Amino acid sequence: MAIDRRSLIKSLAVGGTAVAAGVAPASAAVRKTAPPGAMGMLYDATLCIGCKTCVVACKQANDMPAESAANGGLWDAPTDLDSKTKNIIKLYHDGEQESFVKQQCMHCVDPGCASACMLHSLHKDEVTGVVMYDPTYCVGCRYCMMACPFNVPKFEFEKAAPKIVKCELCRQRIKDAAVMGPGGFTRYPKGQGPACCEVCPREAVIYGKRDELLAEAKRRIAAWPGKYYKDRVYGEFDGGGTQVLYLAHVPFDRIGLPDLGTEPVPETAYAVQEGIYYKIPFLAPVGLFAVLGAVIYRNRRADSVGAAEKEEKR
């Protein structure tokens, strides 16, 4: 019996080590970068006048219904992103300080929503990096909504056959390839780019390749030092980087852009999950299964041998 117990503890320890070995190399995850053709937007809060033309254009381009509950059905006036609104302009003011801010999907370099999705219903386009939604594989679990630090994916709670709703950078409008346009930005032919950017009268929001937009943002910071908050582009590294970039004259966290650090949002969850299950593929569960099976088998045999001995003694 004493030997039995010792070898039992030993076999459990082996199993434990196998699990621990799976966890250990977890920290060595490879940082994702935006694809070379990554498209994005640059929003400059200092240029935005809050005319909301982009909100209207977005609704038209995406065939979204009006949100008129707040004013008795008179006109379209959404108050937040929801299942009928993929893009919105909000006003932040605190004493003298005022700023408009545009909200839509940030098209993260390493998106939390796509990491949450079981069958890649939400996934990143390999060329443009746009985070796209395909309802075919969506079970409506809403884990993407839990996982997005920007609170972007929305759900049609009012429908019996609901879908997830979020900005997809007007990908449905694209028919032709993007080419280098005037001003050094990669552009689609008119009517095929993101509707919000095409209609903005102040060019407060523009689109192009992410690198071009990042260079433009840095050019503006260099041209007007001190104008922008911390002389910094939000989205260059925040939350592992986003393809929609922001410039503002007010603190970013006041206009709904949380301080995420530079780690990709799914980093910790992935380090744990990948570490246990995928680093050495399925070693931990298979190893644990083998250990459990061996212990059960031995215990059972010891049991039946013990029972037989008892029988004999009688």
Next chain:
Amino acid sequence: MSSHAPAHVAVGGRLMTRPFIALLAIAGVGAVMAAIRFLYGIGAVSNLSNGYPWGVWIAIDVVVGTAIGCGGYAVGILVYILNRGEYHPLVRPAVLTSLLGYGLAVIAVVIDLGRFWSLWKVPLYVWRWSHSPQLEVALCVAAYTLVLMIELSPALFEKLRTGTSTRLRRLAQRGLTLVEKNFVWILALGLLLPTMHQSTLGTMMLLPGPRMHPLWLTPWLPLLFVVNAILMGFAVVVLEATFSAVAFGRPRETVMLASLSRIVGWIAVGWSVFRVGEVALAGKLGYLNSGYGLAFMAEVLLPLAAAAILLSERRRQAMWQVRGAILLFVGAALHRVDTYLVAFRPGSAFSYFPAVPELLITFGIIAAEVAIYIAVVKTFPILEGPVPAKKTF
């Protein structure tokens, strides 16, 4: 399920008692609310919103519900891994409770999923599988529910074996032999799968990290969740054994539960010490001075209070066993609800409290669970020991 002589017997007796009908009525109301949800959408019956996409259906019905279903897991480890055969009488009723906990959690998931009709694609579209922790939970829960059915099937076969049809009797005998032959790997699977998905239920809440309260955000969540599941499993086993004793007038298993209590008490102490230690070492003690701090203290102190009872001489009294188990159950369940609901902070623009129809669905699921348990132990050989004379239920 075992090499021991089958000493399991059906409790028998009238099924349609007054408490049973009341349980069916509550379940029926829940079913009506669920029907409204399927016809008019999730928004028609719940307060779930774009800020709080998950509510009580996930936090209670699924996350706590599957932990209620961990009785089979906890007793399984005890009997078959730690080789404590004396607890064998607890196994089969615990496996039944587990099957009910998981089965009804699956039903709750279907109610909660907006596009449930696509659910069949999850296990079959292997080429689209992501590394999402939720995928693992989904696959493991589905697989474990099947394993639990196989683990419980001897109860059905033993019942059929006493039937009149010769062919059915032979079939039942063949089924029993088949389960008996494959006992080792079925059982190993039955212990592996909960270890996997109960820990991953913790991993899942690392993904909303930036919006989680720091007191609940730790890479140790998987470990906390799997040990928490074992605690809840034991608490449910004690409550379930006491319920069976009171409801069906059976002899109490007080002596056995008293020795079990010692083991459970120490695990509870270990969990609470680890929880506080992690928060202290990560320098998060400053967050305790808030409402969140109160929730944290409750989920640490309740298991400790339970342990104080379960490790004292009082554990030999049936009434104190129940008190200890209830404290432990509430404390452990609180950690799950806190992690999935309270600690999730989508911003001041959003608030959540479950709507009445939403709660009625949850109540309906719990009532169905108890009702099915009663019906099954009366009909099938689940409980060990002699048939009692007096029954309350």
